[in-house]
Amino acid sequence: MDGAPMAQSQLYTPAEVACRLRCSEWWVKEQARRRRIPFCWIGGSYRFTEEQVVATVRLFEVQPVEPPLAVGSVVRAISRAAHSDEDASGRLRARAPRRMRGAAPPSTTAA
Numbered sequence: 001m002d003g004a005p006m007a008q009s010q011l012y013t014p015a016e017v018a019c020r021l022r023c024s025e026w027w028v029k030e031q032a033r034r035r036r037i038p039f040c041w042i043g044g045s046y047r048f049t050e051e052q053v054v055a056t057v058r059l060f061e062v063q064p065v066e067p068p069l070a071v072g073s074v075v076r077a078i079s080r081a082a083h084s085d086e087d088a089s090g091r092l093r094a095r096a097p098r099r100m101r102g103a104a105p106p107s108t109t110a111a
Helices: 014-021 025-033 050-059 071-084
Strands: 040-042 045-047
Touching: 014 025, 014 050, 025 045
Parallel strands: none
Antiparallel strands: 040 045
16 A cells, blocks of 8 residues: 555445435346446455445436427427428328228129
């Protein structure tokens, strides 16, 4: 060591970390076993420092990809797109029922 005194840091068990993160103890152990979160291996069991718990939260933090659109602008964009194509060929048509797809069209002439 470099002569600096070791700071007294609290070590947490997986159960304590799970309680703080509001998840299951199994999840904490599984993430550590798969080396997805930082941990200490002391005495044959997982232990976590405060810094490692904070790092775990940061690892699983999700940031928004883009700023959300205002609800009004989304509605206007949808209605504009729906009314922009007045051509009938671009309209959707219902499919024929499955029982009618393979059958021949009914004859219009009487025998």
